[in-house]
Amino acid sequence: MDEKQLARYEFDAQIRAEHGIFCGVDEAGRGPLCGPVCCAAVILDPEHPIEGINDSKKLSEKKREALYEEICAHALAYSIVSVGPEIIDRDNILWATMGGMRQAVEGLLVAPAFALIDGNRCPPELAIPAAAQVKGDAVSASIGAASILAKVTRDRYMKQLDAEFPQYQLAKHKGYPTKLHYELIAQYGIQPFYRRSFLKKQGYWHE
Incomplete structure (x- = not known):
């Protein structure tokens, strides 16, 4: 492992020494126009460090896929939750x-004593103490692992949608608001997997 990877595990060791068993929590897909936001919680095994964990956005797709399998095989516990467009439209993207994230923590088969959440706020009504960590996926191996599980889960789903709805070229832009994506929406309209609240200017959402 390089120094940055070792530093992520050392950071986690400090959290573990202070709080006991803890989970890292992250999400993928807050910004896209369609598909779910995917949230993951991971409890890594300190006796089985996994080389290569980093912020998922800084890894190649091939590396993310390989790490996904390794994390699932060797983590003490993991949980992945996908929150669909209907909930995002109902609650808004932040609260969705x-x-x-809360459901992901609650879904862990090993009960953590503490949750470390990527970002600047913690989900309300968590059953355990938690702390927010800005840019946590670059600081904590556990949050980095959660970011990989969330990102790979969402990307796989978008590829499935792309196979069903090739006209939107979802595998290319992964649902993000690119110029091409807006042009394709204008041409073909929207499907149930779109977030209508993200398309107010296009006239698909009315409060």
């Missing part, structure tokens, strides 16, 4: 994400 917070709800997904």
Whole structure:
């Protein structure tokens, strides 16, 4: 492992020494126009460090896929929750994400004593103490692992949608608001997997 990777595990060791068993929590997909926001919680095994964990956005797709399998195989516990467009439209993206993170923590088969959440706020109504960590996926191996599980889960789903709805080229832009994506929406309209609240200017959402 390089120094940055070792530093992420050392950071986690400090959290573990202070709080006991803890989970890292992160999400993927807050910004896209369609598909779910995916939230993951991971309890890594300190006796089985996994080389290469980093912020998922800084890894190649091939590396993320390989790490996904390794994390699932060797973590003490993990949980992944996908929150769909209907919940995002109902609750807004922030609270849909917070709800997904809480469900991910609650879904762990090993009960953590503490949750370390990527970002600047913690989900309300968590059953355990928690702390927010800005840019946590670059600081904590556990949050980095959660970011990988969330990102790979969402990307796989978008590829499935792309196979069903090739006209939107979802595999290319992963649902993000690119110029091409807006042009395709204008041409083909929207499907149930779109977040209508993200398309107010296009006339698909009315409060």
